[in-house]
Amino acid sequence: MASAKPRVKVPASAAKGEIIEIKSLISHTMESGQRKDKEGKAIPRKIINKFIVTFNGKEFFSADWAPAISANPFLSFHMRAEESGTMGFTWIDDDGSKYTAEKNLKVT
């Protein structure tokens, strides 16, 4: 599989106290472990099982994923904008690989 490519959408700026929507997407097959190959052998499970979001280093949202999450997992969620800073995203693969992304938010 090609390396997972994360994409995140965070508004560049927000008013203090505003609730902003954050959208995240990462390219990944999310192999469920339920499928069989042409010879009838089970294809081993390989999914992203954890997604963590931090703001200025402090975790404020996370998700545990089971194989029932679709390929190229998409997740949108929210944050109340209180101060300017950096949002950090980490996806953790079954094989231990970590994929990361960062976005800056300016609060006015």
Place this chain on the structure above:
Amino acid sequence: MIEETKMKLKETPKEISRRHVIMLVGAAAATAGMLPRVSLADKAATDAAIKAIGGDGAEMSGITLDLPQIAENGSTVSVGVEVDSPMTADNYVKTVYIFAEGNPNPDVCTLHFTPAGGIARAYTRIRLAKTQNVIALAEMSDGSFKRETVEVKVTIGGCGG
């Protein structure tokens, strides 16, 4: 012109009836195929998972679970969940669990919220193996639970291959 209209009028009922027949046959086949597939074992696994978390006495309100009534492609079904909560430091949604009763494994995802989120709402895309109930269970900061169930009819399952 008049001739054309007449022809159209003649043709239209025929087209509709043909379409109707196809739709009816399709719906009947779909229903027949769906009903026996919802097995009790799946529901039992989901109930056990909910009980293990402590949510078996959950209040059946306070969650909006947004799913299509009919999902043509079970490999990617949009799901939105929102839990009523002020999301303040002493009253917020801690965790939202999503279960799919008819999947090989009922677990779908677990979302961990904090008051910093401002609102307990999320959207994602999930796999559904067949027609089934999708359940959202929310654990609040005071230890109480809320629960919502939505049935989704799945045309093509999205787990096996």
